[in-house]
Amino acid sequence: MATSLPAPAVMIPPRVDLDGDDSSTLVRGTPEWLRRAGLIRCALETHGCVAVGCRRRVPPELRERMLVAMAGLFALPAEAKRRTGDADGPYKSFGVLLPYMERRDSAACRHEAFAVLNAGGAGAGEVARAFVARAWPNGNDRFLETLTSTAAETTRLARVILAMVIDSYGLAHRSDEIVGTTDANFRMLRYCKDSVGTSPPPDEQPAVALAAHVDGSYLTVLFQNDVDGFELRTRNGGEWVGVRPPGPDSLLVVAGQALVAWSNGRVHAPLHRVVAVGGREDRLSCGVFLQPTKNFVVDAPPELVTADTPRRFRPFEYVDYLRFKHTAGNSNGDDVLHRFAGM
Numbered sequence: 001m002a003t004s005l006p007a008p009a010v011m012i013p014p015r016v017d018l019d020g021d022d023s024s025t026l027v028r029g030t031p032e033w034l035r036r037a038g039l040i041r042c043a044l045e046t047h048g049c050v051a052v053g054c055r056r057r058v059p060p061e062l063r064e065r066m067l068v069a070m071a072g073l074f075a076l077p078a079e080a081k082r083r084t085g086d087a088d089g090p091y092k093s094f095g096v097l098l099p100y101m102e103r104r105d106s107a108a109c110r111h112e113a114f115a116v117l118n119a120g121g122a123g124a125g126e127v128a129r130a131f132v133a134r135a136w137p138n139g140n141d142r143f144l145e146t147l148t149s150t151a152a153e154t155t156r157l158a159r160v161i162l163a164m165v166i167d168s169y170g171l172a173h174r175s176d177e178i179v180g181t182t183d184a185n186f187r188m189l190r191y192c193k194d195s196v197g198t199s200p201p202p203d204e205q206p207a208v209a210l211a212a213h214v215d216g217s218y219l220t221v222l223f224q225n226d227v228d229g230f231e232l233r234t235r236n237g238g239e240w241v242g243v244r245p246p247g248p249d250s251l252l253v254v255a256g257q258a259l260v261a262w263s264n265g266r267v268h269a270p271l272h273r274v275v276a277v278g279g280r281e282d283r284l285s286c287g288v289f290l291q292p293t294k295n296f297v298v299d300a301p302p303e304l305v306t307a308d309t310p311r312r313f314r315p316f317e318y319v320d321y322l323r324f325k326h327t328a329g330n331s332n333g334d335d336v337l338h339r340f341a342g343m
């Protein structure tokens with residue numbers, strides 16, 4: 001009798017609503033803000049991810065519009081997509097494989113990604129306009145408006161979540177400086193059903209469409225269409241579990257290594273990947289990577305270095321960490337921060 005692998009475990013990340021109980025906004029510093037901040041922090045320490053509900057900032061209509069816009073972008077001829085790529089410019093885009101991915105099997109080729117760098121700060125509008133002008137020389141105002149709104153709102157949300165985590169450690173007086181020195185890169189991904197769309201035979205592991213990695217950001221805030229495939233490795237057991245997407249009302253927040261370093265190892269940045277689950281449609285996902293600005297020195301505050309929790313990482317400039325992580329030969333596994341800055 002044929003044996004099959006057990007069905008992969010699925011986790012449903014805890015969900016925290018940021019909209020407030022009525023139409024009011026959640027007010028910073030209030031007991032309710034701190035209560036929800038505590039839930040987010042706890043989820044990031046335990047699982048490295050959390051789902052957040054935020055209809056006000058990123059309403060389902062905007063997500064839907066962005067997903068439709070992305071389908072149009074990915075449907076462009078390869079030549080138009082390639083035009084958006086520029087190793088030296090702000091468009092680290094189509095077909096650009098990071099060194100750590102090149103060394104892997106064809107998994108790296110099973111997805112396409114566009115990155116619009118610095119999509120959340122001053123000058124974000126210019127960057128988005130330049131990106132769109134490269135993809136559509138005759139212009140595409142609708143795409144530009146959708147990209148700009150989605151990147152801006154998702155970035156704002158990511159900054160609120162980062163402030164909540166910092167406040168939740170009792171360090172509200174440090175939030176403004178840390179949150180104010182962040183960059184946000186917006187990323188759009190497609191996992192093509194033609195290359196990943198067949199379910200593996202029951203006795204085989206699923207095909208990996210985005211190689212396992214950790215994010216370098218403080219936080220990554222993602223949403224997707226209804227094609228699953230995101231998996232993470234749990235903190236203690238180390239097994240791969242599928243993450244059930246939180247639905248059209250919420251976004252998935254994944255912790256990255258900058259937050260691990262800042263929190264002196266309290267937050268967990270999970271190793272994650274995207275696998276083919278077989279489908280009728282392409283998987284589309286997008287989101288914002290909120291990270292320290294290049295020359296920001298990431299350093300755990302003295303309040304988080306205690307007798308029980310001695311310093312785990314030396315202070316480092318974020319750009320040096322990125323350089324280390326993207327150097328061929330330094331894999332992008334969950335030990336990269338430890339190898340770069342571990343004490």
Ligand SMILES: O=C(O)CCC(=O)C(=O)O
Pocket residue numbers: 187189210215222224230272274285286
């Ligand atoms: O497609 C996804 O949901 C995950 C993307 C991701 O992990 C990344 O781009 O770092």
Ligand SMILES: [Fe+2]
Pocket residue numbers: 213214215220272
């Ligand atoms: Fe990632």
